[in-house]
Amino acid sequence: MLSDRTRLVAVTAASNLIGTRPRIAEIARAVHEAGALLYVDGVHYTAHCLVDVEQLGADFFTCSPYKFLGPHHGVLAARPALLETLRPDKLLPSSDAVPERFELGTLPYEFLAGTRAAVDFIAGFDTGATGTRRDRLAAGYRALEQHEETLRTRMEKGLATLDGITVHSRAAERTPTLLLTFDGRSAADAHRFLADRGVHAPAGSFYALGASRRLGLGDTGGLRAGLAPYNTADDVDRLIEGLADFLRS
Numbered sequence: 001m002l003s004d005r006t007r008l009v010a011v012t013a014a015s016n017l018i019g020t021r022p023r024i025a026e027i028a029r030a031v032h033e034a035g036a037l038l039y040v041d042g043v044h045y046t047a048h049c050l051v052d053v054e055q056l057g058a059d060f061f062t063c064s065p066y067k068f069l070g071p072h073h074g075v076l077a078a079r080p081a082l083l084e085t086l087r088p089d090k091l092l093p094s095s096d097a098v099p100e101r102f103e104l105g106t107l108p109y110e111f112l113a114g115t116r117a118a119v120d121f122i123a124g125f126d127t128g129a130t131g132t133r134r135d136r137l138a139a140g141y142r143a144l145e146q147h148e149e150t151l152r153t154r155m156e157k158g159l160a161t162l163d164g165i166t167v168h169s170r171a172a173e174r175t176p177t178l179l180l181t182f183d184g185r186s187a188a189d190a191h192r193f194l195a196d197r198g199v200h201a202p203a204g205s206f207y208a209l210g211a212s213r214r215l216g217l218g219d220t221g222g223l224r225a226g227l228a229p230y231n232t233a234d235d236v237d238r239l240i241e242g243l244a245d246f247l248r249s
């Protein structure tokens with residue numbers, strides 16, 4: 001779809017519906033060859049992967065700290081020179097400097113402090129790590145990825161023992177975010193059944209309507225089981241046991 005008329009390409013670094021992680025660096029090369037800019041939605045990605053904006057080739061990279069254990073506010077990373085070229089609507093007396101130009105007024109200092117604390121928290125996941133904060137953050141993400149990968153494998157193996165479930169998350173590179181549907185049973189029923197057992201796996205399309213429709217799931221979507229650093233093998237086992245009971249019920 002790229003042509004010399006393309007100015008901006010927006011793509012997700014990871015699907016919050018099925019976990020797919022497109023090859024952003026390759027996409028960036030194609031986009032830049034076409035003379036366009038790349039905007040990367042890293043909201044789901046940042047919860048599971050170390051971000052390197054340069055390596056990804058993103059001209060704009062956005063994320064939401066509440067997805068990586070922080071408070072809820074928006075983050076945009078871009079080159080200052082590029083941000084200079086953008087003129088958002090703003091109140092006359094508010095600053096026109098970059099980056100203040102993109103803020104709504106007084107900065108949310110408590111959110112900024114919370115975001116910094118969340119980054120420090122992840123940088124502390126590998127208690128043996130040393131070096132700069134970036135080094136420790138990279139080590140923290142390695143620990144996080146290892147933990148989530150182990151649990152995802154456990155979850156996928158458990159799901160493979162159950163009949164009547166379709167797992168829609170099959171991309172070669174993916175986050176531990178599995179979308180499930182059930183033969184003849186609704187995902188909403190599965191969600192309620194699991195919730196009664198203290199297992200939180202919500203049902204829906206999670207704003208990813210395009211992906212849900214493309215998968216043939218319409219606007220209904222499916223049941224999403226996702227993993228985070230605080231999950232344990234016991235959580236996974238309770239999910240699998242709950243689903244087995246649901247399928248028998």
Ligand SMILES: Cc1ncc(COP(=O)(O)O)c(C=O)c1O
Pocket residue numbers: 012014015016041042043044064073074
């Ligand atoms: C991939 C992706 N993009 C964007 C968003 C929206 O983020 P926010 O709620 O901060 O607007 C979400 C939230 O779930 C998401 O998963």
